[in-house]
Amino acid sequence: MKAYAHSPAALATEELTESSVQEHAALHYHEQSSAVLGAIVLSIILVAGLGMLIRRKMAPRGTVTLVLTALVASIAFMREGKELVPAAIAAGILGDIMLAYIPRTQWWMRAWCFVLPFLYYTFVVITLNITADFWWSIHMQAGLPVITGFAGLLTSLLLFRG
DSSP: OGGOOOOGGGGGGGGHHHHHHHHHHHHHHHHHHHHHHHHHHHHHHHHHHHHHHTTTTTTTTHHHHHHHHHHHHHHHHSSGGGGGGGHHHHHHOOOOHHHHHHOOOOOHHHHHHHHHHHHHHHHHHHHHHHHHHOOOHHHHHHHHHHHHHHHHHHHHHHSOOO
């Protein structure tokens, strides 16, 4: 996500024509949509993998933190984004705590599948606002955790059938 955390302030120094403004707007649209799509795919993979372990009762304590941190650290190793690892650790710890104290019923597990990606991407947006010049609108920043949470919830419908 760091690749999308740059500011359009550099354009202020250039002389802009109408066509360059339209090209710039199209570029930002495609950057934002690809970032949101990547977040949705990562949420589905995360919830599906952890949900399978939890459903089969093969997930010891700390699994959520370990898997989420390893996933984000491996992505950060390939690209710039090392500042997102603490967000993954924090979301993983909260996911482990929630998993330890909620009953393992279908509805509570669906709630957990919503909350885990929601927490992680909330921490990601906060981290990027602190560490980078994150130029997304407030609607995109607030919507990203909600969209990824619903992706996790929809994935849970396949995992925890009643």
